[in-house]
Amino acid sequence: MAREELARFLRERRAGLRPHDLxxxxRVSRTPGLRREEVADVAHMSVDYYTRLEQARGPRPSPRVLDGLVRALRLNQAERSHLFRLAGTPVPPGAQARRRVRPHVVDMLHRMPETAAIVTDAAYGVVAWNPxxxxLLGDGLGPDANLARRRFLGGPGVPESSSAEEFGHIAVARLRRAADRYPRxxxxxxxxxxxNGSEEFRQIWExxxxxxxxxxTKTLEHPVGRLRLNCDVLLVPEDDQEVVMITADPGSPSARALAALAKT
Incomplete structure (x- = not known):
């Protein structure tokens, strides 16, 4: 059944493309879409092998073959993941951590006016945030902001937090996963x-x-006072990113302080 679904996906995707897409x-053709030989050429495989995939007769394609099809069929990240799942192959990450944020994720940040929200990439780079x-977090947010760097090497505009030690271990754990996934x-x-210039970082890494x-939960020392905050994470798995949502218990002094900050 999986072979048939993969074959159908390839046929439908090929039929939806035109030569200028590649x-x-x-050219003038009675048949809509690309020819099999055109897809095979861009994907760097034989026409016979590609034909067998479309006819559900081929062996399970390797990740290299699948990425060739991704390139030839102009698949986006979600379609790439779908292709790998149809082939029964674990979806490998790209060569580099994704640092661009999808527009709908940015829109979501700005629909939460009384929630402080940031998006971090796989290496704890801050790639988006709301006002x-x-x-709340100070002037340290910016194009090159990285929470792990600020935690271990310091930086401007970082309010003192009671959970700094715990976050150090969380950051190193995530960086270790990133190093495994994106070795290049x-x-x-x-x-x-x-x-590695931080002795504390090296010790935790080991x-x-x-x-x-x-x-x-964490307590943050801020110019408006001491804030008791809740941190919850929403995963964006297709991009290996996290949306960190920072709130306060309803009706608490910290919630009132956040509401006041939101209006400034």
Whole structure:
């Protein structure tokens, strides 16, 4: 059944493309879509092998073959994941951590005016945030902001937090996972070299900590006062990103302080 579904997906995707989608000259044809030989050429495989895949007769394709099909059929990230699942193959990450944020995720941040929210990539780079997060977390947010770097190497505009020690272990656990998933990511490699200048980072790294995203509370020292905050994480698995939502218990002094910050 899986072979038939994969074959159907390939046929339907090929039929929906035109030669100009692959940068090929236009041609007159009675059959809509690309020819099999055009897909096979761009995917760097034989026409016979590709034909067998479309006819549900081929062997299980390797990740290299599947990524060739991703390239030839112009699949986006979600379609790539779907293709790998149809082939019965675990979806490998890309070569580098994704640092662009999907527009609908950014829109969601701005629909939560009394929730401070940030988006972090696999290496704890802050890739998006809403206005309340900027007012809460200080001037340290910016194009090159990274929570792991600020935690271990310090930085401007970072309010003091009671959960700094716990976050250090959480950050290292996530960075270890990122290093395994993106061994050829130059930006991640540069960050790890930088963090190795911290003895605390090196010590935690050697313990191989394991932490999963979940609900946590922390106390933050802020110019408006001491805030007791809740941190919850929403995963964006297709991009290996996390949306961190920072709130306060309803009716609490911290909630009133957040509401006041949101109006400034």
């Amino acid at each position: 940068g090929l000259p236009a 309340l997060a900027e007012r 990511d130059p930006a991640l490699a540069a960050l790890l070299r930088e963090l 313990t191989r900590p394991v932490h999963a995203p979940g609900h946590r």
